[in-house]
Amino acid sequence: MKDKERRAGSPRHPTSGVRSQLYSLLSEACELEHGLACSYLYSAFTLKKNVREGGLDAVALGRNRRWAAQLYYVAAEEMLHLAQAWNLLSALGGTPYFNRPNFPQQAKYYALGVEMALEPFSQRALQRFVCYERPAEMSADQCPAAGLEAGAPPRSTVGELYRRIREIIVEQDDGLFIGLRSGQVDMALVDFPNLIAIRDRTSALAAIDMITEQGEGAAADREDSHYGIFRKTLAEFDALGAQDQAAAARPSIANPRTSFEADYGAPNGAVVTDAATREVVDIFDRFYGAMLTMLAFVFTNTEADAPIVRAFSRASLDLMTRVLKPMGEAITQMPAGECHPAGATAGPAFAIRRVVALPADARVAAQVLIDRLTGLVERADAAASGPLRLEELTAAARNAREIIGERMGP
Numbered sequence: 001m002k003d004k005e006r007r008a009g010s011p012r013h014p015t016s017g018v019r020s021q022l023y024s025l026l027s028e029a030c031e032l033e034h035g036l037a038c039s040y041l042y043s044a045f046t047l048k049k050n051v052r053e054g055g056l057d058a059v060a061l062g063r064n065r066r067w068a069a070q071l072y073y074v075a076a077e078e079m080l081h082l083a084q085a086w087n088l089l090s091a092l093g094g095t096p097y098f099n100r101p102n103f104p105q106q107a108k109y110y111a112l113g114v115e116m117a118l119e120p121f122s123q124r125a126l127q128r129f130v131c132y133e134r135p136a137e138m139s140a141d142q143c144p145a146a147g148l149e150a151g152a153p154p155r156s157t158v159g160e161l162y163r164r165i166r167e168i169i170v171e172q173d174d175g176l177f178i179g180l181r182s183g184q185v186d187m188a189l190v191d192f193p194n195l196i197a198i199r200d201r202t203s204a205l206a207a208i209d210m211i212t213e214q215g216e217g218a219a220a221d222r223e224d225s226h227y228g229i230f231r232k233t234l235a236e237f238d239a240l241g242a243q244d245q246a247a248a249a250r251p252s253i254a255n256p257r258t259s260f261e262a263d264y265g266a267p268n269g270a271v272v273t274d275a276a277t278r279e280v281v282d283i284f285d286r287f288y289g290a291m292l293t294m295l296a297f298v299f300t301n302t303e304a305d306a307p308i309v310r311a312f313s314r315a316s317l318d319l320m321t322r323v324l325k326p327m328g329e330a331i332t333q334m335p336a337g338e339c340h341p342a343g344a345t346a347g348p349a350f351a352i353r354r355v356v357a358l359p360a361d362a363r364v365a366a367q368v369l370i371d372r373l374t375g376l377v378e379r380a381d382a383a384a385s386g387p388l389r390l391e392e393l394t395a396a397a398r399n400a401r402e403i404i405g406e407r408m409g410p
Contacts, residue, residue: 026088027089029162033079037078040129041075044075045329048248049068054247067121070229079320080193083190083192083299090179090198091183096300111156118347120332129230130227133230162208162211174201184198189310190295213225250332250345251341253272255268255269256272274335276334277346280327280383284331285353287324287373288348290369292355293358293369298313315408318406322403323403328347331345332345366408380393
């Protein structure tokens with residue numbers, strides 16, 4: 001396909017209809033990439049990481065840690081894909097799209113035909129992951145997740161969505177890309193390996209090819225793609241005995257949330273009723289929101305005060321790895337509440353809330369963020385001193401305080 005970049009005839013000058021269509025398709029891609037990253041992280045959080053948790057010997061612990069590392073790796077690449085979609089939108093004259101529905105989303109919401117959900121690591125979750133990333137030539141009835149949702153067989157793939165975007169761009173000339181070049185974000189500003197600044201049709205197609213090949217893989221090589229990784233992991237999990245399968249992950253509930261109200265289109269979530277756990281889930285969600293707010297500022301204010309923008313960029317990635325990761329792993333060890341089965345643990349909700357965007361003035365934005373993060377650190381400190389005394393939660397609070405001093409301080 002790469003060798004046939006133009007169809008027969010001359011490229012059409014872009015019309016408002018074409019641009020609007022691309023805005024819609026890329027916004028859907030943003031939602032999907034964002035949602036997939038959260039789904040993969042949730043499953044990684046639930047994998048047991050210590051033999052003290054029971055059911056694991058040294059071999060099983062090593063296997064769990066390898067599976068978790070692979071899930072974290074794929075989730076990181078999904079965040080890269082999300083950032084790449086933001087660059088594509090900006091290059092087309094649009095604005096980066098940061099929102100998404102909360103979990104779970106019914107199978108019919110996206111063309112994937114499979115529910116977008118937060119689930120503990122399991123055969124069912126891995127089947128979903130393989131289906132999300134399946135190559136276009138893999139028919140819907142071959143998808144291992146087919147039949148998980150009655151009446152909603154898989155209909156499309158993430159790769160097919162990008163192929164449609166690619167086809168539209170191939171038909172246009174470089175006049176399609178009217179966004180300011182200064183509005184593009186590259187690796188000089190954000191530490192996303194392989195992030196491509198979109199300047200023209202050629203760079204746009206290169207970005208789309210990178211996304212699809214990392215996801216489903218090239219036809220001749222799929223082993224290191226997301227699809228290949230999940231297919232191999234599913235085969236390894238299926239080869240285990242029932243006892244080893246049951247012991248791999250913590251008994252976390254699916255699709256947790258902190259409110260009995262239906263938030264942003266997620267009426268079927270499971271409410272965390274344990275008060276102490278609910279507080280930590282809420283803190284996680286607010287750190288997660290702060291991280292998204294920082295990234296939003298970086299991708300929409302590239303010409304603002306450069307040191308502050310760079311500080312936001314580094315702090316947002318630090319929050320992902322040094323705060324959200326250990327806090328997520330802590331929450332999956334905390335009780336979900338009495339209304340759930342005995343022994344059930346919770347998990348982070350990755351909830352999107354109504355958040356006021358940061359002001360355009362970088363110095364004012366920095367002060368707003370420092371105030372917000374400082375308040376969250378105080379809450380995290382209090383939660384870490386609770387009865388469970390989880391080391392992951394203590395580390396998350398300590399790391400958040402260091403990030404404020406290292407990245408956000410004067």
